[in-house]
Amino acid sequence: xxxxxxxxxxxxxxxxxxxxxxxxxxxxxxxxxxxxxxxxxxxxxxxxxxxxxxxxxxxxxxxxxxxxxxxxxxxxxxxxxxxxxxxxxxxxxxxxxxxxxxxxxxxxxxxxxxxxxxxxxxxxxxxxxxxxxxxxxxxxxxxxxxxxxxxxxxxxxxxxxxxxxxxxxxxxxxxxxxxxxxxxxxxxxxxxxxxxxxxxxxxxxxxxxxx
Amino acid sequence: xxxxxxxxxxxxxxxxxxxxxxxxxxxxxxxxxxxxxxxxxxxxxxxxxxxxxxxxxxxxxxxxxxxxxxxxxxxxxxxxxxxxxxxxxxxxxxxxxxxxxxxxxxxxxxxxxxxxxxxxxxxxxxxxxxxxxxxxxxxxxxxxxxxxxxxxxxxxxxxxxxxxxxxxxxxxxxxxxxxxxxxxxxxxxxxxxxxxxxxxxxxxxxxxxxxxxxxxxxxxxxxxxxxxxxxxxxxxxxxxxxxxxxxxxxxxxxxxxxxxxxxxxxxxxxxxxxxxxxxxxxxxxxxxxxxxxxxxxxxxxxxxxxxxxxxxxxxxxxxxxxxxxxxxxxxxxxxxxxxxxxxxxxxxxxxxxxxxxxxxxxxxxxxxxxxxxxxxxxxxxxxxxxxxxxxxxxxxxxxxxxxxxxxxxxxxxxxxxxxxxxxxxxxxxxxxxxxxxxxxxxxxxxxxxxxxxxxxxxxxxxxxxxxxxxxxxxxxxxxxxxxxxxxxxxxxxxxxxxxxxxxxxxxxxxxxxxxxxxxxxxxxxxxxxxxxxxxxxxxxxxxxxxxxxxxxxxxxxxxxxxxxxxxxxxxxxxxxxxxxxxxxxxxxxxxxxxxxxxxxxxxxxxxxxxxxxxxxxxxxxxxxxxxxxxxxxxxxxxxxxxxxxxxxxxxxxxxxxxxxxxxxxxxxxxxxxxxxxxxxxxxxxxxxxxxxxxxxxxxxxxxxxxxxxxxxxxxxxx
Numbered sequence: 001x002x003x004x005x006x007x008x009x010x011x012x013x014x015x016x017x018x019x020x021x022x023x024x025x026x027x028x029x030x031x032x033x034x035x036x037x038x039x040x041x042x043x044x045x046x047x048x049x050x051x052x053x054x055x056x057x058x059x060x061x062x063x064x065x066x067x068x069x070x071x072x073x074x075x076x077x078x079x080x081x082x083x084x085x086x087x088x089x090x091x092x093x094x095x096x097x098x099x100x101x102x103x104x105x106x107x108x109x110x111x112x113x114x115x116x117x118x119x120x121x122x123x124x125x126x127x128x129x130x131x132x133x134x135x136x137x138x139x140x141x142x143x144x145x146x147x148x149x150x151x152x153x154x155x156x157x158x159x160x161x162x163x164x165x166x167x168x169x170x171x172x173x174x175x176x177x178x179x180x181x182x183x184x185x186x187x188x189x190x191x192x193x194x195x196x197x198x199x200x201x202x203x204x205x206x207x208x209x210x211x
Numbered sequence: 212x213x214x215x216x217x218x219x220x221x222x223x224x225x226x227x228x229x230x231x232x233x234x235x236x237x238x239x240x241x242x243x244x245x246x247x248x249x250x251x252x253x254x255x256x257x258x259x260x261x262x263x264x265x266x267x268x269x270x271x272x273x274x275x276x277x278x279x280x281x282x283x284x285x286x287x288x289x290x291x292x293x294x295x296x297x298x299x300x301x302x303x304x305x306x307x308x309x310x311x312x313x314x315x316x317x318x319x320x321x322x323x324x325x326x327x328x329x330x331x332x333x334x335x336x337x338x339x340x341x342x343x344x345x346x347x348x349x350x351x352x353x354x355x356x357x358x359x360x361x362x363x364x365x366x367x368x369x370x371x372x373x374x375x376x377x378x379x380x381x382x383x384x385x386x387x388x389x390x391x392x393x394x395x396x397x398x399x400x401x402x403x404x405x406x407x408x409x410x411x412x413x414x415x416x417x418x419x420x421x422x423x424x425x426x427x428x429x430x431x432x433x434x435x436x437x438x439x440x441x442x443x444x445x446x447x448x449x450x451x452x453x454x455x456x457x458x459x460x461x462x463x464x465x466x467x468x469x470x471x472x473x474x475x476x477x478x479x480x481x482x483x484x485x486x487x488x489x490x491x492x493x494x495x496x497x498x499x500x501x502x503x504x505x506x507x508x509x510x511x512x513x514x515x516x517x518x519x520x521x522x523x524x525x526x527x528x529x530x531x532x533x534x535x536x537x538x539x540x541x542x543x544x545x546x547x548x549x550x551x552x553x554x555x556x557x558x559x560x561x562x563x564x565x566x567x568x569x570x571x572x573x574x575x576x577x578x579x580x581x582x583x584x585x586x587x588x589x590x591x592x593x594x595x596x597x598x599x600x601x602x603x604x605x606x607x608x609x610x611x612x613x614x615x616x617x618x619x620x621x622x623x624x625x626x627x628x629x630x631x632x633x634x635x636x637x638x639x640x641x642x643x644x645x646x647x648x649x650x651x652x653x654x655x656x657x658x659x660x661x662x663x664x665x666x667x668x669x670x671x672x673x674x675x676x677x678x679x680x681x682x683x684x685x686x687x688x689x690x691x692x693x694x695x696x697x698x699x700x701x702x703x704x705x706x707x708x709x710x711x712x713x714x715x716x717x718x719x720x721x722x723x724x725x726x727x728x729x730x731x732x733x734x735x736x737x738x739x740x741x742x743x744x745x746x747x748x749x750x751x752x753x754x755x756x757x758x759x760x761x762x763x764x765x766x767x768x769x770x771x772x773x774x775x776x777x778x779x780x781x782x783x784x785x786x787x788x789x790x791x792x793x794x795x796x797x798x799x800x801x802x803x804x805x806x807x808x809x810x811x812x813x814x815x816x817x818x819x820x821x822x823x824x825x826x827x828x829x830x831x832x833x834x835x836x837x838x839x840x841x842x843x844x845x846x847x848x849x850x851x852x853x854x855x856x857x858x859x860x861x862x863x864x865x866x867x868x869x870x871x872x873x874x875x876x877x878x879x880x881x882x883x884x885x886x887x888x889x890x891x892x893x894x895x896x897x898x899x900x901x902x903x904x905x906x907x908x909x910x911x912x913x914x915x916x917x918x919x920x921x922x923x924x925x926x927x928x929x
Contacts, residue, residue: 041247080285087284130918131439
């Protein structure tokens with residue numbers, strides 16, 4: 001069961017070159033920049049503050065949760081990791097309660113479960129693997145064109161395939177198709193989730209381009 | 212003049228926009244700085260993250276009274292009222308969050324399995340992938356220390372206690388017939404399949420006041436609250452087959468399992484020893500269902516199990532030339548409804564009811580015995596969480612039992628009936644003083660209807676962290692149990708039997724490792740005694756029996772040191788003596804082995820997509836009574852050894868082939884001896900060994916999961 005080794009290093013931003021207008025947008029941009037500057041803790045704190053000040057918007061909670069999830073992957077201390085994920089889950093639940101984009105939430109939820117699975121695959125694998133697959137298959141029915149969903153799901157499928165000894169290279173056409181989805185996505189300057197393209201490129205490079 | 216106005220205007224603007232600086236320092240209770248804490252004015256954007264010295268500073272345009280929030284992972288969030296203009300150089304101490312995962316837990320006496328706990332000794336998968344266990348939960352628990360393997364019985368014997376001293380609960384409610392019916396000297400199995408449970412807590416002593424009518428141990432099983440997906444499971448085995456289906460809806464789900472077991476084809480291929488020649492091999496039909504419904508604040512669960520078993524076996528009997536013809540028919544229905552709900556304000560509400568009907572029909576040569584037991588358990592548990600540090604649990608329960616038996620021998624038919632009703636109340640408080648120290652204290656009061664009397668039983672346990680990974684726990688408790696039906700039916704005036712537990716436990720955990728050492732002392736009093744070889748109508752009964760059990764248990768589990776290898780080692784030492792039943796003196800009972808040990812290994816072989824496992828079990832010889840020697844129970848059987856092997860092969864992600872064989876080396880184990888009632892012409896009492904029905908048992912199975920989601924398989928159903 002130890003073979004579920006899923007490394008998710010997200011390089012998150014395409015471009016945040018938006019002309020900040022409101023205080024909300026200013027602060028959100030500042031938070032995203034903090035994260036980009038390798039200050040995830042400060043970024044998450046700022047997102048939480050924005051979430052507290054803005055009663056409606058789901059994005060600050062979404063990002064705060066995402067930071068905790070991404071940061072949790074490399075953590076090896078079990079107690080610490082469980083705690084980060086519990087926090088991430090709380091934040092994600094709060095985002096969910098604010099009329100969030102269902103698909104983006106599902107993606108994070110699946111990632112959160114994946115991180116928890118890596119704590120102890122032999123304990124959590126049997127329980128969480130089907131849950132994660134279930135989320136991906138349901139989300140894919142609802143939004144087959146969401147590039148981040150496509151990315152996360154493909155990475156998950158590749159991890160499972162690797163576990164059963166299949167060659168990850170067979171996913172190369174799928175990955176290329178996913179890249180198309182990113183190209184097609186509307187890049188209007190907003191603070192809405194837009195991460196994933198860099199990761200997709202890196203994945204293609206790692207999996208398909210080396211001999 | 213113009214410049215003056217400009218100056219004034221400038222001042223005005225400045226003061227209107229005047230920002231107040233808020234600053235201070237955040238530490239833990241030992242004044243160690245906390246870096247990375249989020250400090251902000253509630254409901255505003257204004258705030259900062261503390262630096263590595265725990266210091267923060269930010270400016271705000273807000274004025275007057277504000278609430279300053281200070282939050283940091285694994286600490287309780289603090290809220291502080293401040294006046295913005297004077298909020299400089301604040302000093303804030305955060306309190307550790309005692310609900311954190313690395314906080315102390317009350318663990319004396321208790322093993323947790325499944326995912327209901329912080330420290331898991333057995334994972335759900337282990338129950339079914341441990342060699343030699345054959346999918347029997349009770350057998351899997353016997354690889355843990357504190358249990359005695361009693362091969363001719365199969366039930367759980369905990370720390371010098373009889374099998375009847377360990378009670379089983381499903382979703383907090385009592386199970387009345389947890390084991391399958393079987394013939395004398397043929398082991399029983401756990402009646403309920405492990406697949407439907409995801410939380411298993413096995414306590415070998417010192418358990419909470421919530422549980423009563425158990426002198427030695429409790430096994431708490433929780434049904435799965437939320438199945439993962441809709442799926443169908445098919446299994447084909449050398450001894451039968453099974454079909455299961457789980458249907459999942461938005462807020463509810465239903466799981467159904469049915470199985471049919473018939474040993475005939477197997478026994479044709481691999482016959483049993485002389486000791487168990489089946490005329491009608493073991494046959495059983497079983498069916499289980501769990502329905503769950505989630506509401507906004509709660510969950511309702513309804514579990515039902517039905518089983519029909521029959522067998523007919525010829526067993527040699529030393530006192531007669533022909534073997535005894537034993538036949539058995541058992542029918543068992545169990546149902547259990549529970550509801551658990553949060554009422555708000557820290558209150559939770561957990562009512563439930565279980566009911567069971569069991570009918571046994573035995574034909575032993577010309578004697579017929581038929582018994583029926585109708586039983587029910589009604590229970591209400593309430594909890595109040597005052598804060599993270601104090602929790603209170605209390606409740607009450609009522610146990611109804613109606614047992615009747617017809618005994619039809621050739622000469623005088625007999626009939627008897629008893630209704631041993633029990634009412635009980637319990638209250639218990641958890642005090643979590645800090646992440647390092649916790650205490651649980653409570654009591655249970657029991658009213659026995661047959662005795663028309665109340666009994667008070669205190670319980671106490673505490674735990675203390677001794678470092679990052681270790682903790683020390685203590686437990687004390689008084690326990691009471693009505694004599695078992697097989698004795699109570701002859702004398703309803705018997706007092707309950709009692710036990711007092713003292714436990715000292717040390718536990719050390721790291722991811723992938725668990726080490727547990729426990730020393731205990733248990734005093735038994737008021738055990739039932741009778742003055743005939745077998746209990747009967749004409750025996751005289753008293754509560755003058757007594758005894759003790761003391762010893763030490765060790766457990767070590769390692770999932771990490773060697774890649775793809777998981778193993779655990781258990782060792783128990785026990786010194787136990789009792790004077791009970793028809794014993795003439797105080798001695799070590801027949802079911803107690805002084806030393807028991809087991810080693811369970813599981814190895815994942817990636818290239819073969821297989822898991823292979825070995826289980827080795829050792830028990831030192833158990834005492835038996837040899838009428839040819841002076842004294843009582845002065846002889847011991849030879850040591851017990853068994854090495855079992857299993858192999859699971861993943862044919863594809865959803866198809867598994869499973870193979871297992873018990874006692875690979877074919878050790879000729881002897882559990883006990885039956886001696887003739889009368890001596891032969893040389894004055895010698897002849898004997899015959901009680902051995903396993905077969906030296907080895909082979910099992911082959913094919914398991915197939917059908918679901919829309921291809922990654923789920925039946926590895927957990929093996």
